[in-house]
Amino acid sequence: MDAVNWLVLVLIVLLLAALAFVVIRRRGRAGGVFATRDKR
Amino acid sequence: MKLLMHASQINGLPVVTVQGGEDVAEVRDVIYSPEAGHLVGLTLNKRGFLSGRRREVLPAGAIHAIGRDAVMVDDESRLVLPEDAPDDVAHPGADRNVMGDDVLTESGASLGTVRDLVLLVGSAGDVVGYEIEKVDGGRGYIPLPAQLAVSGSALVVPDITEEFVRDDLVGLGAAVDDFRARLGLR
Numbered sequence: 001m002d003a004v005n006w007l008v009l010v011l012i013v014l015l016l017a018a019l020a021f022v023v024i025r026r027r028g029r030a031g032g033v034f035a036t037r038d039k040r
Numbered sequence: 041m042k043l044l045m046h047a048s049q050i051n052g053l054p055v056v057t058v059q060g061g062e063d064v065a066e067v068r069d070v071i072y073s074p075e076a077g078h079l080v081g082l083t084l085n086k087r088g089f090l091s092g093r094r095r096e097v098l099p100a101g102a103i104h105a106i107g108r109d110a111v112m113v114d115d116e117s118r119l120v121l122p123e124d125a126p127d128d129v130a131h132p133g134a135d136r137n138v139m140g141d142d143v144l145t146e147s148g149a150s151l152g153t154v155r156d157l158v159l160l161v162g163s164a165g166d167v168v169g170y171e172i173e174k175v176d177g178g179r180g181y182i183p184l185p186a187q188l189a190v191s192g193s194a195l196v197v198p199d200i201t202e203e204f205v206r207d208d209l210v211g212l213g214a215a216v217d218d219f220r221a222r223l224g225l226r
Binding site for chain 2: 022025026028029031032033034035036037
């Protein structure tokens with residue numbers, strides 16, 4: 001039973017890490033609309 | 041064919057080569073010149089759900105056409121490295137993102153906040169106006185050239201802009217010429 005608990009814990013940690021990776025990666029791809037600097 | 045598009049509709053569009061039809065990148069940022077009133081370039085992501093940024097950028101002069109469903113380039117060599125691109129395109133300042141900026145008239149009245157940029161695409165990519173979230177919560181459109189200055193957090197527009205706030209894109213299209221005529225720009 002102890003081993004099963006550990007396995008579940010490891011799986012949850014891995015799942016959270018994968019989720020964080022996807023979120024960070026997707027946010028890194030988000031774009032914007034940029035104005036150039038005024039050159040007058 | 042020319043059509044009015046929001047900049048947010050261009051974000052995420054695939055970049056496709058005319059010769060070969062290859063899907064080489066995806067649009068990340070839209071960069072425009074408020075002074076000149078046109079698009080100056082695009083920064084890019086690699087294709088794929090989890091792919092990162094693409095180092096190369098796409099200056100406006102290298103764009104063959106911007107359409108509803110894709111940005112067309114002649115071939116992949118039109119994508120240029122940042123060191124070979126105009127500085128405005130290679131390094132858009134993080135503080136220059138206009139989304140969410142306040143729109144203020146010269147006399148200090150707030151018209152709302154910027155929700156999007158409206159471009160006339162098909163060839164060069166002229167910037168014709170902004171979509172704003174009005175102070176009362178509704179959506180509106182103001183024509184450009186309108187702002188006199190883009191600071192880190194606000195667009196300052198002439199007082200007469202208030203008369204040209206429109207509720208839809210069709211209204212904006214009609215208002216742009218009148219607005220420019222009033223400003224003596226045409």
